Amino acid sequence: MTSKPESSLVAPARLQDVPAPGDPRIDSIAPHVREIIRILGLSTETDPNLVDTDRRVAKMYLEIFSGLDEGTRPxxxxxxxxxxxxxxxxxxxxxxxxxxxxxxxxxxxxxxxxxxxxxxxxxxxxxxxxxxxxxxxxxxxxxxxxxxxxxxxxxxxxxxxxxxxxxxxxxxxxxxxxxxxxxxxxxxxxxxxxxxxxxxxxxxxxxxxx
Ligand SMILES: [Zn+2]
Known part of the structure; x- marks a missing residue:
């Protein structure tokens, strides 16, 4: 079955404002992402594109996994x-x-x-x-x-x-x-x-x- 968007009838899902700035889990996840990048042979120090990738990935995970928090259940x-x-x-x-x-x-x-x-x-x-x-x-x-x-x-x-x-x-x-x-x-x-x-x-x- 194929489908095309037919969005006129569909209310957009509410964009969750997560993670909250300063969420301590960002600091907990980021070092692990940094370690993966290092093991892959890349440098978070010399490649400007990778400098903040650890924190970006941490924030992204908290955002796209926000449904793990029952408090956000509509x-x-x-x-x-x-x-x-x-x-x-x-x-x-x-x-x-x-x-x-x-x-x-x-x-x-x-x-x-x-x-x-x-x-x-x-x-x-x-x-x-x-x-x-x-x-x-x-x-x-x-x-x-x-x-x-x-x-x-x-x-x-x-x-x-x-x-x-x-x-x-x-x-x-x-x-x-x-x-x-x-x-x-x-x-x-x-x-x-x-x-x-x-x-x-x-x-x-x-x-x-x-
Ligand atoms: Zn799979």
Missing amino acids: KLTTFPNDEHYTAMVMEKEIPFYSMCAHHFVPFYGHGHIAYIPNERIVGLSKLPRLLDFFARRPQLQERLTEQLAGVLEEELKPQGVMVVLEARHLCVEMRGVRKPGSVTVTSAIRGIFLQKTVREEFLDLLRRRG
């Missing part, structure tokens, strides 16, 4: 389903970036999240934020997919949830088997989405462009 604001809406709600083509836990290189792509409500509905901007939060940690695409479905099931208690992630893994493309452009697709299915007709409706909505 609160899922839910509302009573007063309209008794019982059809499918879908946010699709949500861009995300994560880091593969096996190699610490990026995997990235788009997420499609759908649910069919019961008593509660969720603010739509929360779905991209939730994906962003769980993506910001060393991850497996399979686990990320399941985590999203699990949290939505737990907190919304909907009739069902379905999450599909489509991603390119740089650990596959840049190294190892080197398969540029291949896309990994994962899905997590809960409740009413186990029924074939409901899954077909999901795929139908997914295919609809514009």
Whole structure:
């Protein structure tokens, strides 16, 4: 499956202001990065491009792994389903970036999240934020997919949830088997989405462009 960004319906994920300036973990991580650079035979003293790389990498890790801090988890604001809406709600083509836990290189792509409500509905901007939060940690695409479905099931208690992630893994493309452009697709299915007709409706909505 290929996908093109269709961002008009998607609220941008909140940019976390992390790490905070002076976060002591920057000083803890940086010497290790410096050591890796040294072992690779490079100099942080003579190469101006490498002088601050240790701290830059430390800050970057704290930023892209900010989802390890439960305190940054977005609160899922839910509302009573007063309209008794019982059809499918879908946010699709949500861009995300994560880091593969096996190699610490990026995997990235788009997420499609759908649910069919019961008593509660969720603010739509929360779905991209939730994906962003769980993506910001060393991850497996399979686990990320399941985590999203699990949290939505737990907190919304909907009739069902379905999450599909489509991603390119740089650990596959840049190294190892080197398969540029291949896309990994994962899905997590809960409740009413186990029924074939409901899954077909999901795929139908997914295919609809514009
Ligand atoms: Zn990997």
